[in-house]
Amino acid sequence: MDAIFEATIQVLLSAGPHRLTTTRVAERAGVSVGTMYQYFPHKQALIYALNERYLDVLAGKIEATCRASHGAPVGRMAEALIDTYWRAKTERADVTRALYRSVVELDNEALIETFARRVDAATVAMLRTAPDARFENVEPINLTLVTVIFGTVRNAFERQLSENDAVVLQGQLTSMCQAYLKAQMTGKA
C-alpha cells in the first residue's frame, strides 16, 4: 500500500493530475488494477487516503515540534513552528506540489478540518506553556499565527521563490510572528 501511495505521487509528478489514472498507478506500483481496487474502492478513495496520510504525518511533525517546545519562550515557539512547517513542505517540494494538485478530484474539507483541529490543539497547548507570556484569549491569536504561517508558506510555494528569497522570507516571517506574539501577550506577572 505504501508502494501504491508512492506510485501515485510518481505518476502525479511525471504525468500531471489529469493523467493520473488508476491503470498508470497500478502499473507503476507493480500491482494489478484489480488488486488496487481491493485496497481502495475507487480512485477518490486512493487520493483521499494519500492526502490523509500526508496530512497525518505533517500533523504528527507539528505536534512533535510543539511538544518539544513546551515551556520555551514564545519567540522560540514561533521559530520552531515556522521552521518545522517550512522544512516539511520543502523537503520534497515536488511531492508537496503534486499533492496540492491532486486535491482537485477531492472533497477535502473534512481532511483540512481534521488537520486544522489537530494543529490548533497542539499549538494552543504549546502557547499555554510559554513561561514569558500569558494570552488573554489564546484562540484568535493562535488562529492568526497558524493561518499566517501556513498561508505564507503555501504562497511562497506558488510564487516559486528563489532559494535566496525563500530564506529571507522565512526570516522575516519569523520576526513578524514573534513581534505579533509579543504584542499580544499580557505579560507573565
Place this chain on the structure above:
Amino acid sequence: MDAIFEATIQVLLSAGPHRLTTTRVAERAGVSVGTMYQYFPHKQALIYALNERYLDVLAGKIEATCRASHGAPVGRMAEALIDTYWRAKTERADVTRALYRSVVELDNEALIETFARRVDAATVAMLRTAPDARFENVEPINLTLVTVIFGTVRNAFERQLSENDAVVLQGQLTSMCQAYLKAQMTGKA
C-alpha cells in the same frame, strides 16, 4: 465571451472542477461547442483566459488602492491593501474558490508571475511614498508583506472560516503587518 466566462464559473461552482466539461460550459453559456472553440482553441485556453481576466481585474483593484494610498502613513497602506484584497476575494467567495480549483489543470506560472510583478510594482511604489517611513531595502519587506497577506487570505479561504473568525483574522493580520512595517522602517528624519 463574457457569457462563456460566466458559464465556466457557474459550472465550476455547480459541478466542481472535474465536471467542468466544454459541453457543459457551452450549454450553460447558451452557445454551441463549435462557437466556444472559435473563441478558445481548447479547454485549457478557456481556463487560462478566465484566470487571466480575473487576475487582471484583481491586479487593477490593487493598483488603484495603491495609487489612492500614495502619501498615506504606512499603517494605512497596510490596512488598505489587506482590505482591498480581502474584499476582492470575499465579494464572490464561491467564484474565488472555484478559480482556485480550476487552476490545477493549468500551467499558470506565467499568470502568477505577471500578476506578482504588477502587484509588486504597485506596492513598492506606494511604500516609497510613505511620509512616516523610509525603508533601507524595500524589496524584501515588500515581498514579505505581499506574500503574507495573499497567503493568509488564501489559507483563510481554504479553512472556510466562520464570518466571525474571518473578521477577527483580518483585524489581527492588519495589526501584524502594521507592526512589521513599523519595525522595519528606518524612520523619516
Place this chain on the structure above:
Amino acid sequence: MDAIFEATIQVLLSAGPHRLTTTRVAERAGVSVGTMYQYFPHKQALIYALNERYLDVLAGKIEATCRASHGAPVGRMAEALIDTYWRAKTERADVTRALYRSVVELDNEALIETFARRVDAATVAMLRTAPDARFENVEPINLTLVTVIFGTVRNAFERQLSENDAVVLQGQLTSMCQAYLKAQMTGKA
C-alpha cells in the same frame, strides 16, 4: 476558381487528405467559405471538379500526342504515349500524389470512365493510322497497351523509385510495349 483549385492542392500537400477542410482551402485561396460554397455546393463537388479538371488536361495532352503521332510507326506511337504520360505525372509529382490521395472522398468511377473513353478513342484512332501495322482486332490490344502503361507508371510512383530506376523502367517499358505491338500486328501487306 483556379485559385481555389490551386489552394486545394496546396492544402492537400501541406496538410494531407484528412486535414483537407473547406475552411483551410478557402483561407488559402483568399476567399470566404461562403463564396466557395457558391462555386461548389459541397466539398465533394470541389474535389470532383478538381480531379475532373486534372483528368481533362491529362486526356487533352494524350489526345494531342496521339494526333501528332498519326501516321508514325507503331514503335514511335508507343514511345510517344509513354513519354507523354510519364512526363505529365512527373512534372508535378507532388500534385499527382496529392490527387491520388484526394480521391478517397470521392466516387470517381464516372470520372475514370470518361477519361478512359477519351484516351481509348484517341489511342485507337492513332493505332489505326500506323503505316507499318494492321491490327486484326485493335480494341483488346489497345486496352492492354493503355492499362499496362498507366498501371506501370502509377505503380512506379507508389514505389517511389529512384530517378535512375525510373529512367531504366521507362526505357524497358517502352521496349516491352513496342515488342508487344510488333508481335500483335498482322503486318501491312
Place this chain on the structure above:
Amino acid sequence: MDAIFEATIQVLLSAGPHRLTTTRVAERAGVSVGTMYQYFPHKQALIYALNERYLDVLAGKIEATCRASHGAPVGRMAEALIDTYWRAKTERADVTRALYRSVVELDNEALIETFARRVDAATVAMLRTAPDARFENVEPINLTLVTVIFGTVRNAFERQLSENDAVVLQGQLTSMCQAYLKAQMTGKA
C-alpha cells in the same frame, strides 16, 4: 483480432473509406471501442495492421509461387506470377478495392517497401533458376517485370473491367511479359 480486421473490411465495403469510424468497426466486430483500443492504440494503427497483414499474406503467396516455379522455363514463371497475383486480387475483389482505398489515411511507404523487398527477393531468386535463360543483369529486368504486372493489375481494378476484358487482358499481359523476358535473356549455352 481477426474479427476486428474482418469488421474493418466490412465497414470499408459497406460504408466507404470516409465512413470508416472506430465506433462502427467495433460495433460490427462485436466488441467495445475500449477493447479495440487495447489492441490498436489508434485508428491508424488498425488500418496499418490490416494492410500489413494483407500484404504479408500476399507476399507469402507470391513467395510460394516463386518457390514452386524454381527451375521452370521463364515463360511459365511469368505466367505463374501473373496468375497468382491476379487471382489473389480477384478472389475478393471488393476487399482488394477496400484496402486500396483505406491506405490513403496511412503513411504506408514502409509497408510497400517491405513488401517490395520480399517480392523482389523471391522473383529474382526464381528467375535465376530458369533453365532456358540467363540474364546479364537481372535486377532491372525483375523491377520492370514486377512493376508492370502489379501496376497493370491495379489499374485493371481501377477501371473495373468486365469479366471478359479482364480475362483477355490477363492473357495479353502474360504474352507481353513472356516476350519481354525472352527478348532480355542472353540464352543458356
Place this chain on the structure above:
DNA sequence: GATGAATGAGATTTCATTCAT
C-alpha cells in the same frame, strides 16, 4: 453577391470500474 460566425452531429480517444478466470 460575399462574408464568416455559428452550428451541432459526429469522430476519436480515455479511463474508472467490473468480473470471469
Place this chain on the structure above:
DNA sequence: TATGAATGAAATCTCATTCAT
C-alpha cells in the same frame, strides 16, 4: 485473492454547412 481484458459512458475537438448581415 489476484489478475487484467473488457466495457462503454463521457470527454475533447473538428468541420461541413448554413444564413443573417
